[in-house]
Amino acid sequence: MIPVPTRNLAHTVAWLVGLFVAVVVLAVPVGYWSVTYRHAVGGLVSETEVIARAITQNVVSQNPGHWEFEKVRIEEYLSRLTSTEEIEVGRILNGKNEVVAEVVGALPPPVVTSSYPITDAGAVVGRLEMSRSARPLVMRAGVVGLAAVAAGLGMYAVLWYLPIRSMYQAQNLAKQSEARYRGFFEHADDIIYLLAPDGRFESLSPSFERLTGWHPEKLIGKPFASIVHPDDLPRAAEAFQGALSGLSTPLLELRIARKTGEYFDAELSIVPVDLGDELAITGIARDVSERKHAEKRIRKLNEELETRVQERTRQLLEAQDELVRKEKLAMLGELAGSVSHELRNPLGVMSNAVYFLQTMLNGADASVKEYLGIIRAEIARSELMVASLMDAVHTKPPDLVAFKLTEVFDEVMRKLAISSSVSVVLDIPDALPATQADAMQMQQVFENLVSNAIDAMPEGGTLEIRAREDAQAGAIIISVRDTGSGIAPENMARLFQPLFTTKARGIGLGLVVAKNLVEANGGTLTVQSEVGQGTTFTVTLPAARSFVEDD
Numbered sequence: 420m421i422p423v424p425t426r427n428l429a430h431t432v433a434w435l436v437g438l439f440v441a442v443v444v445l446a447v448p449v450g451y452w453s454v455t456y457r458h459a460v461g462g463l464v465s466e467t468e469v470i471a472r473a474i475t476q477n478v479v480s481q482n483p484g485h486w487e488f489e490k491v492r493i494e495e496y497l498s499r500l501t502s503t504e505e506i507e508v509g510r511i512l513n514g515k516n517e518v519v520a521e522v523v524g525a526l527p528p529p530v531v532t533s534s535y536p537i538t539d540a541g542a543v544v545g546r547l548e549m550s551r552s553a554r555p556l557v558m559r560a561g562v563v564g565l566a567a568v569a570a571g572l573g574m575y576a577v578l579w580y581l582p583i584r585s586m587y588q589a590q591n592l593a594k595q596s597e598a599r600y601r602g603f604f605e606h607a608d609d610i611i612y613l614l615a616p617d618g619r620f621e622s623l624s625p626s627f628e629r630l631t632g633w634h635p636e637k638l639i640g641k642p643f644a645s646i647v648h649p650d651d652l653p654r655a656a657e658a659f660q661g662a663l664s665g666l667s668t669p670l671l672e673l674r675i676a677r678k679t680g681e682y683f684d685a686e687l688s689i690v691p692v693d694l695g696d697e698l699a700i701t702g703i704a705r706d707v708s709e710r711k712h713a714e715k716r717i718r719k720l721n722e723e724l725e726t727r728v729q730e731r732t733r734q735l736l737e738a739q740d741e742l743v744r745k746e747k748l749a750m751l752g753e754l755a756g757s758v759s760h761e762l763r764n765p766l767g768v769m770s771n772a773v774y775f776l777q778t779m780l781n782g783a784d785a786s787v788k789e790y791l792g793i794i795r796a797e798i799a800r801s802e803l804m805v806a807s808l809m810d811a812v813h814t815k816p817p818d819l820v821a822f823k824l825t826e827v828f829d830e831v832m833r834k835l836a837i838s839s840s841v842s843v844v845l846d847i848p849d850a851l852p853a854t855q856a857d858a859m860q861m862q863q864v865f866e867n868l869v870s871n872a873i874d875a876m877p878e879g880g881t882l883e884i885r886a887r888e889d890a891q892a893g894a895i896i897i898s899v900r901d902t903g904s905g906i907a908p909e910n911m912a913r914l915f916q917p918l919f920t921t922k923a924r925g926i927g928l929g930l931v932v933a934k935n936l937v938e939a940n941g942g943t944l945t946v947q948s949e950v951g952q953g954t955t956f957t958v959t960l961p962a963a964r965s966f967v968e969d970d
Contacts, residue, residue: 444571448564455556463533463551470497471535471547474511479539486539487513493520508550511537519545529553610685610704616697618642618659630706632678648674648682662691662700675704683708740912770798817857817940821963824854824886824897831865840879847886853963854895856940861960864933864944868899868956871929875903875954893962894942900955906948914946 478493479486486493497509497520510521531553537545605625613622619642623635631646638646647655651673658668668689674682688702773795780787825847837843854861872882880902887896906914915934937944941961948954 440571440574443574444564444567447567447570448560451563452556452560455559456553459551459553459556460531460533463531463549464535467533467535467547467549470509470549471537474547475537475539479537479544483539486544487519490520494522498522510548511545512548513545514543526550527552527554529557607703609706612643612702612704613692614643614659614700616663616699618644621699630677630683630704631675646676648676650674658687658689659700662689663698665691665698667691672707684711740916743916766798766801770795773798815860817860817936819855819940820858821853821855822858822861824851824895825849827858827862827865828884830862831869835866835869835873837873837882838879841873841876842881844881844883844885846884851886851895852888854960855963856942856960857936860936860940864936864958865897865899867929867933868958872899872901872903872954872956875901880953888962889959892959895960895962897958897960898955899958900953902953905950905952906946906954907950911946911948915944 474493474496478489478496482489493511497511508522508524508526511519513519529552530550532548532550534546534548536543537547607624607626609624610627610630611622611624612620612627615621619640620638623638625635627633627635627638643659644652644655654671655673658671661668668687671687671689673685673687675685676682684707685704686707687704689700690702692699692701773791777788777791777795780791828845828847832843832845869882869884876882883898883900885898885900888894889896915930934944937958937960943959945957945959946954947957
């Protein structure tokens with residue numbers, strides 16, 4: 420964790436201040452005593468010397484050899500020269516250390532004594548001793564000491580209630596903050612880390628072990644890069660260098676290693692922190708693997724849902740198209756019933772009349788025969804349209820038989836007029852199994868598909884008719900492909916709708932009839948087209964042997 424000072428700084432400062440005050444309290448009276456004592460002793464020594472010289476000059480020198488007998492005079496002289504305020508006792512001793520004269524007074528301890536020799540013609544004949552009480556000095560020193568104690572206490576009180584008290588309060592706040600941070604640090608679910616400027620771990624929260632499997636102490640002193648996925652190292656190094664420059668990275672996604680060798684997705688914050696003597700990096704790392712997995716599952720579910728919606732939408736559109744188709748067929752059925760009844764009788768009469776005229780006018784000129792032929796062809800075309808209209812509405816039940824596709828396509832190719840500009844590729848293997856369907860209905864279907872393919876290539880092209888077996892599905896797949904202009908995308912959805920056509924003389928029933936017939940025979944009819952490349956119609960019909968196996 421981030422180091423927080425734990426030394427009781429305020430307590431130490433308080434002790435230092437107390438020691439300083441104690442030194443001041445002791446130093447002031449001691450210093451005062453030292454100075455005044457030296458001054459008093461020096462004064463006493465000087466005064467003793469002055470008095471001793473005066474006695475030597477005025478008493479001893481005037482009565483050499485007999486001065487000791489001048490006791491009254493010496494005492495009077497001694498009492499006149501001494502200061503009774505300072506000197507309490509003064510006496511003169513001879514060479515035998517006998518008291519010659521003295522001035523006696525009260526002398527309370529402590530006592531300070533000074534002596535000076537008395538000479539006669541250069542020889543020491545005695546000495547002067549002067550004693551002074553030091554009690555006044557001690558009392559003054561005591562007063563000064565009491566004043567120093569009072570001043571020291573006042574100083575300590577001022578320092579206590581101002582800076583030291585503030586330091587105690589700041590320290591208490593720091594301890595509370597440290598306690599809160601330590602609790603957060605030790606019980607956090609996320610990893611809290613501290614990195615040195617060289618990128619090595621200095622501190623890791625206990626949650627590191629739960630998320631990675633390593634004990635935090637194992638990683639202390641090791642580089643942060645040692646647990647980052649190699650592919651993520653450039654981004655981690657960039658964020659680390661930015662932090663050393665004072666820039667914070669609030670969110671960085673990295674893959675962090677576990678002890679097992681696996682990696683988990685983590686979101687990190689990288690923040691520079693100033694520790695005074697150096698710049699370190701701290702932050703929080705959070706395991707987001709579960710969130711990532713959840714997001715991945717949600718994306719997958721969304722994709723699946725979108726696919727299902729698209730599939731359902733397609734099914735609904737197909738159902739709608741089928742419903743529209745059936746509604747049109749129902750309307751067409753009502754129309755077909757009345758139209759076929761109203762048209763077939765007149766067309767039959769007209770066909771018989773043309774046949775009679777052709778028989779009776781066998782010797783007529785060519786133009787008459789030509790016009791009769793045109794009339795007969797148009798009558799046949801009208802009858803075909805009426806039949807197609809009826810087939811589109813009412814599909815006859817198929818007469819299922821086994822037949823070879825080559826037989827059907829031989830008949831189709833024989834009946835249709837194919838331009839020489841259209842090359843035909845017919846690829847129907849002889850080994851292809853027989854098809855189980857209504858041969859006449861299938862011939863009608865393939866006539867329609869081949870005719871449409873030829874019409875789609877007015878300037879020529881290639882017509883490919885291929886058939887192959889799908890043994891697994893038990894089906895025969897027939898494709899009719901042209902290299903015409905193709906079908907526009909907007910027309911693909913309407914291709915099998917009744918009455919839709921792009922031909923000038925078409926009625927839009929050919930593909931409707933073909934689809935109905937194929938489905939009635941248990942097959943499917945699909946189309947693929949690309950503008951400018953051509954169109955391919957694919958018919959899938961049951962193989963004959965599949966019916967045999969079912970039986």
